[in-house]
Amino acid sequence: MKGLASVLLVLILLGVTAIAEPLELGFGGGPSFTSLDSLNESIGVFNALIDHLNETFDVHPDVSGTVAPMPSIGRGWYLSAAERYRLTDWFALGAHVEYTGSTSSTIGFYQGSEVSQIDVAYRSHVLGAVLGGDITFVDLSLRLGATAGVGYFRTILDRKVVFQIPAEYPDAIAGLPPEGEGRYSGGTIGLEAGITLSYPIFDWFTIGTQVIYRTAEIGSLKTSQGIEMDLDGDGQGESVNLSGLAVQFSFSINIDLSLDGGKEPLQ
Numbered sequence: 001m002k003g004l005a006s007v008l009l010v011l012i013l014l015g016v017t018a019i020a021e022p023l024e025l026g027f028g029g030g031p032s033f034t035s036l037d038s039l040n041e042s043i044g045v046f047n048a049l050i051d052h053l054n055e056t057f058d059v060h061p062d063v064s065g066t067v068a069p070m071p072s073i074g075r076g077w078y079l080s081a082a083e084r085y086r087l088t089d090w091f092a093l094g095a096h097v098e099y100t101g102s103t104s105s106t107i108g109f110y111q112g113s114e115v116s117q118i119d120v121a122y123r124s125h126v127l128g129a130v131l132g133g134d135i136t137f138v139d140l141s142l143r144l145g146a147t148a149g150v151g152y153f154r155t156i157l158d159r160k161v162v163f164q165i166p167a168e169y170p171d172a173i174a175g176l177p178p179e180g181e182g183r184y185s186g187g188t189i190g191l192e193a194g195i196t197l198s199y200p201i202f203d204w205f206t207i208g209t210q211v212i213y214r215t216a217e218i219g220s221l222k223t224s225q226g227i228e229m230d231l232d233g234d235g236q237g238e239s240v241n242l243s244g245l246a247v248q249f250s251f252s253i254n255i256d257l258s259l260d261g262g263k264e265p266l267q
Helices: 002-017 037-058
Strands: 024-036 074-087 091-111 115-140 140-163 180-202 207-216 246-255
Touching: 002 207, 024 037, 024 207, 037 091, 037 115, 074 246, 115 180, 140 207
Parallel strands: none
Antiparallel strands: 024 074, 024 246, 074 091, 091 115, 115 140, 140 180, 180 207, 207 246
C-alpha cells in the first residue's frame, strides 16, 4: 500500500504543478486481455476433472447431472482516466489511472444418493497508476504517436471453490485443488507502452484509440492475514502474470487553466 500511496501522491503533485497551464483530461475504455497464467493453469485442472466426471456419470446408472467447464480468465474490460501536460506540440507528460477486470466461473451438481455440488469462481481486479509521456510522430489532422510509462499495479483476486465428488465415483481422486473462498491481493511495478491514433474534432475536443501493452508480474498474492494464494494445494504460492494487451477508445478535453485566461491551443 505504501507504493500505491507514493504513486498517488506523485499524481496529485503533477496536477498541482500543472494547474496554471493547459491540461488534457482524457477518458477511455475497451476490451483487454491479461495473461493471469497461474489462474488459467488452475482452471485447466478443474476442467480436466469436470470433463472426466461428466464422462463417468454420463453412463452411470445411479448418478445424473453435468457441469459446464470454466472459460479461461483474462478477457475483460479496460477503463482509464488520464491527465496530460503538453510541453510542446509533439511531446506531453502525464499520468493515468486504469482498471482491468475479468471473471471465470462454473456451477452445477451431480445427483446420486446425495447432491454433490461444484461451484468454482475466480474474479480478478487490476488497478494501476502510471506515469509517462506521449510523443506525436505524425500530425496531419490525423495524429499518430506512441506512449510509454512506468506504473504500480495492484491486483485483487476473489476465489471460491466448492468441488464435491459423488460417493458413487468408483475410485479416489488425488490432487484435488483445495476448497474454500478468500480474497488475495498484491502489488508490483510494471511498464506500459502503446501506439496512439487521434483526431481533433475541435480545438478543445479530441477522439482517438490506443493499443496498449503492459508487462508486470506479482510474486505472490496474500490474504489480509498474510496467507499466500495456493491454487494447487502444494504448499507454495503462485506468481501472477499481469502482462497483456488492451484496445482503448478514448476522448480528451483540453482545458486552459492559465492565469491570464488566454486561449493557448494544445493541439
